[in-house]
Amino acid sequence: xxxxxxxxxxxxxxxxxxxxxxxxxxxxxxxxxxxxxxxxxxxxxxxxxxxxxxxxxxxxxxxxxxxxxxxxxxxxxxxxxxxxxxxxxxxxxxxxxxxxxxxxxxxxxxxxxxxxxxxxxxxxxxxxxxxxxxxxxxxxxxxxxxxxxxxxxxxxxxxxxxxxxxxxxxxxxxxxxxxxxxxxxxxxxxxxxxxxxxxxxxxxxxx
Amino acid sequence: xxxxxxxxxxxxxxxxxxxxxxxxxxxxxxxxxxxxxxxxxxxxxxxxxxxxxxxxxxxxxxxxxxxxxxxxxxxxxxxxxxxxxxxxxxxxxxxxxxxxxxxxxxxxxxxxxxxxxxxxxxxxxxxxxxxxxxxxxxxxxxxxxxxxxxxxxxxxxxxxxxxxxxxxxxxxxxxxxxxxxxxxxxxxxxxxxxxxxxxxxxxxxxx
Numbered sequence: 001x002x003x004x005x006x007x008x009x010x011x012x013x014x015x016x017x018x019x020x021x022x023x024x025x026x027x028x029x030x031x032x033x034x035x036x037x038x039x040x041x042x043x044x045x046x047x048x049x050x051x052x053x054x055x056x057x058x059x060x061x062x063x064x065x066x067x068x069x070x071x072x073x074x075x076x077x078x079x080x081x082x083x084x085x086x087x088x089x090x091x092x093x094x095x096x097x098x099x100x101x102x103x104x105x106x107x108x109x110x111x112x113x114x115x116x117x118x119x120x121x122x123x124x125x126x127x128x129x130x131x132x133x134x135x136x137x138x139x140x141x142x143x144x145x146x147x148x149x150x151x152x153x154x155x156x157x158x159x160x161x162x163x164x165x166x167x168x169x170x171x172x173x174x175x176x177x178x179x180x181x182x183x184x185x186x187x188x189x190x191x192x193x194x195x196x197x198x199x200x201x202x203x204x205x206x207x
Numbered sequence: 208x209x210x211x212x213x214x215x216x217x218x219x220x221x222x223x224x225x226x227x228x229x230x231x232x233x234x235x236x237x238x239x240x241x242x243x244x245x246x247x248x249x250x251x252x253x254x255x256x257x258x259x260x261x262x263x264x265x266x267x268x269x270x271x272x273x274x275x276x277x278x279x280x281x282x283x284x285x286x287x288x289x290x291x292x293x294x295x296x297x298x299x300x301x302x303x304x305x306x307x308x309x310x311x312x313x314x315x316x317x318x319x320x321x322x323x324x325x326x327x328x329x330x331x332x333x334x335x336x337x338x339x340x341x342x343x344x345x346x347x348x349x350x351x352x353x354x355x356x357x358x359x360x361x362x363x364x365x366x367x368x369x370x371x372x373x374x375x376x377x378x379x380x381x382x383x384x385x386x387x388x389x390x391x392x393x394x395x396x397x398x399x400x401x402x403x404x405x406x407x408x409x410x411x412x413x414x
Contacts, residue, residue, distance in 0.1 A: 005302065006280045007273055013260040016253045020238050031227050033299055035261060036273065043261035046223045047254035053220040054242060054250035066214055066243065073213045092240055095212065 005029075062133075064109040064126050066091050074098075074107060081105045083140040087130065087159065089113055089147065097145060105143075108133065113151040114158060122158055130159065134166050141169040148175055212236075269340075271316040271333050273298050281305075281314060288312040290347040294337065294366065296320055296354065304352060312350075315340065320358040321365060329365055337366065341373050348376040355382055 005011045010032060017028035035043045059065070060072035067073065074080060074094075084105030088094055094107050110125045133139065142163060146152035160170055176194030177186050186194075212218045217239060224235035242250045266272070267279035274280065281287060281301075291312030295301055301314050317332045340346065349370060353359035367377055383401030384393050393401075 006305075007264065007275050009260045009264050009275055010273060012256050016256045019253075021241050022234070022237070027229070029299075029302075030229070032257075032260070033297075034228050035257060036264065036298075038261075040261050044258050046226075047256075047258035049219050049223045049254075050239075050242060051251050051254035053216045053239070054245075054247050057214065057216050057243065066217060068214050068216055090240075091243075092236075095236075098213075 063107045065094050065107055083138060085139055086143045086145050088145050113146055113155040115151045127159060131162050134163055134168055139168055141171060144172045270314045272301050272314055290345060292346055293350045293352050295352050320353055320362040322358045338369050341370055341375055346375055348378060351379045
């Protein structure tokens, strides 16, 4: 629906909000009217915070995670295990893995996965820099934590081949039944994988 | 959950988005990461549009609708019927009524309804200015189009008494069964009102 508002200023603001993912024109209008009801200084703070973020944010030159500094807080934390690397697709996945509190090593953010359909090849990702990090030595294990999709698998295999010449253990996160998931509703491929990759019951309490 | 991100810039932006109605921290993070994936100029445009809106938006000095100019586009449109006023709660309701394309008069935006529970009295609303508009003459009908709530009814009655001394027809929008609504699921009070306020069948095709 090409709804027009009586105000061009309002129209522009609604258009900007409606560009965001999952925000339609109705929601956009609601958000803009909410901002209009706030103090002018509140709305300025909102706008300026976003401008400041996009101007000043950096990417860590080691792991490529977003950061306020040249080297991110994780890479510069001496208490973390620098011999273990977790390879993830994007910034979001670093947060997701951090929230599990099960990983204490460092990250490597690829910036996506290999996807010929979207025109994304290995050269578009931070794979070369991953190989360089491993080649520099000191890394004992690389954990592949990409999505369990065809693109993720392709990327896993590509990285596996690239790292094969080095003396490094390459592992992949477990695929199986979700915790809390009922067997009846688990798809057959996942269930099959969970049987193949079964673990010792006594080991399953760890972590 | 008091989730902390590795970047203060990111944290601030997420906090700002999470202040918006219906946007939680997870959605806020998704929106911020989306903006980060755009060109820097896109994010600046987003921020600046909002700042510009809140700095430059005006309220029409006649009807109190939001406007880019001192008198809004509706009030300054000579093709509209200046003898009919539609009284609404807020800016949003002007848009809703406009979208019906059934009203061709002018508006009067109260800025809310009388609500003692929220500390909103008649003096906090644009009721005095409504009385002045009617007192100035030239207005034949005032349509009350407030919400069908207790607060809306209180406000309707207050305005009705304030306008009683003037030679003006005061009407209220019809309450009844929704178009497309099934009788079985209509509440009894609404159904009762729809029977009391029944209209001539031959009149029901109008508009």
